[in-house]
Amino acid sequence: MEDLRLPLLGFTAAYSGFIISFIKFSVLAPSALFTAYVILNEFIRLSSRVPRLPGPWGYPLLGSLPSIEGKVNSDEYRKWAGKYGDVFQLQLGNTTAVVVNSAAAARALFITQREATNGRPIFYVLHKKVQRGGPVTSIGTSPWDDSCKRRRKVAATALNKTSVESYLPLIHPLTTLIQRVEDVKDLHSDLLLSEIIYIEEQIAAFRDVSTNYSNYIPILRPLNTIADFLGFHTGTHMADVGKRRHAYHAALQENLRREIALGIDRPCIQGNVLKDPESKGLSEGELLSVSLSMMAGADTTKRSIMWAMLLLAHRQDIQEKAYQAIVEFEGGRLLESQDVAHTKIEYLEALTKEIGRYFVVLRLALPKATHSYVDWQGSTIPPQTLLFLNSWACSRDPSVFTDPNSFTPERWLDGDQTANRHQYAFGIGGRMCVASHVASKALYTVLLHLIAHFKMVPVEGASDDEVDPVAGLAVPGNHQAAPKARHKPRAHRRNAIGVNMIGS
Structure with missing residues (x-):
């Protein structure tokens, strides 16, 4: 045993x-x-830093991401500029980013060295997952190459002042589409419109430079692949959004082509693009890229309108002054006219500009990348380095804007003093938004109609903090506000300019 x-x-x-x-x-x-x-990874991360350019070192793997988590990034960078200077570097995961925080620095980099700063970064989430590396992307997110230059040229022609004037007749038939309140309460009844709204919101989320950590932390990417394998469908959802976006743009463009061929089309941006002789050399993908660009801009316009309504509800003094400017324009005949988009009411134009400056919907603008070497005070920034124009900080630069934290439309009425007051909401330099004129005109026209026909007031229990451009954000980061305002029809104007549409 x-x-x-x-x-x-x-x-x-x-x-x-x-x-x-x-x-x-x-x-x-x-x-x-x-x-x-x-x-x-730490060796790779630290070796990518720009020599002699100040900035925080961050944490292993994560860089400075923990330091800005849960905060409004643009405002945090503005504060950091007090410590590191107008231009500093930080690392978002493995990615070195250079942040430009003053008007003078923005001019030095994006105007003086505009060709060297015309690039755009390639992001893992948007370019490689949503678009699957495909050629169709918006102009604003395209790398700087000959194709991008051609698309910008065609888009700029369709968006110049003369072209924009031709689109104004669209406003009148559009008013008939919302003659009853119940028509706009449930947008899901129109399947195409519902699809566009949903997909564009998804695209805006995937473009967010503050929350998509897979752009910056390589080790998260195989984890996403594992999540797909386990059925969480994060990557497949991104690709599906990209396909659906391409599908409805292609369908809309084909329908527009048929209308042009039949001679029944109405003036519109994409119609002008298709008719432009310069567009004959563009591929179908490049034409769709222009279409994507125009629709992407609607997201920022929407958020500007939301902020504007909230501000006017809380600032009755500004709302009343704007209303009086409208009533007194051309002896009061404006409110009886159908042609209001052609007007030029100085105070309303100033109000439109101040809304763009004070709230700055794209607070870090569209991210740029160096196209070639860029010099800044003894530092040389190499090509393909991520660049952020901190539009929020530039719009609050005290060397340009007196008392920058106050909402003062009158600052745009000071004659020659406005010459150096750039609208950083649209970026600056060679990749500045080509649709800046039409976006400003759209916001101006919407404000004119809203103020002329409604008195906006806060809802009961609303706090003044809700109109603060930092504290009032519904979610930390660059997201839309959550406006809480009531629109009370101005009784004696209820039937003017078709406003009986909302009086019911």
Whole structure:
């Protein structure tokens, strides 16, 4: 019996030793691999920093992401500029980003060195997952190349002042589409409109430079692949959004072509693009890129309108002054006219500009990338470096805007003093938004109609903090406000300019 027990004890000891060794290996091997990855990644991360350019060093793997988590990034960068200077670097995960925080620095980099700063970054989420590396992307998110230059040229022609004037007749038939309140309460009844609203909101989320950490932390990307495999569908959802976006733009463009061929089309931006002889050399994908660009801009216009309504509800003095400017324009005949978009009411134009300055919907603008080497005070920023124009900080630059934290439309009525007051909401330099004129005109026209026909007041229990451009954000980061305002029809104007549409 003892002869059998000894081999059994030996086998048990050997098996136990194997199990212990296996457990040690299972724990130590991944730990060793992870440690090696962190060390290698840290070497790569730190070696990508721009020499002699100040900025925080951040944390291993994450960079400065933990420092800005849960905060309004643009305002945090504005504060950091007090410590590191107008231009500083930080690292978002492995990605080195250079942030420009003053009007003077913006001119030095994006005007003086405009060709070198005309690039756009390639983001993992938007370009590689949503668009699957495909050629169709908006002009604003396209790298700087000959194709982008051609698309910008055609779009700029369709968006110049003369072209924009031709689109104004569209306003009148559009008013008939909303003659009853119940028509706009449930947008899901129009399947195409519902699809466009949903997909454009998804695209805006995927373009967000503050929340999509897979853009900056490479180790998250295989984890997303594993999530797809397990059925969470994060990556497949992104690709599906990209396909659906392409599909409805292609369908809308084909329908517009048929209308042009039949001679029944109405003036519109994409129609002008298709008719422009310069567009004959553009591929179908490039034409769709222009269409994508025009619709993408609707997201920022929407948020500007939301902020404007909220501000006017809380600032009755400004609302009343704007209303009086409308009533007194051309002896009061404006409110009886159908042609209001051609007007030029100085105070209303100033109000439109101040809304763009004070709230700055795209607070870090559209991210740029250096196209070639860029110089800044002894530092040389290499090509393909991520650049952020902090439009929020530039719009609050005290060297340009007196008392920048106050909402003062009158600052735009000071004659020559407005010459250096750039609208940073549209960016600056060679990649400035080509639709700035039409966007401003659209906001002006909407404000004119709203103020002329409604008195906006806060809802009961509303707080003044809701109109603060930082505290009033519904979610930390660059997201839409959550306006809480009531629109009370001005009784004596209820039937003017078709406003009986909302009086019911």
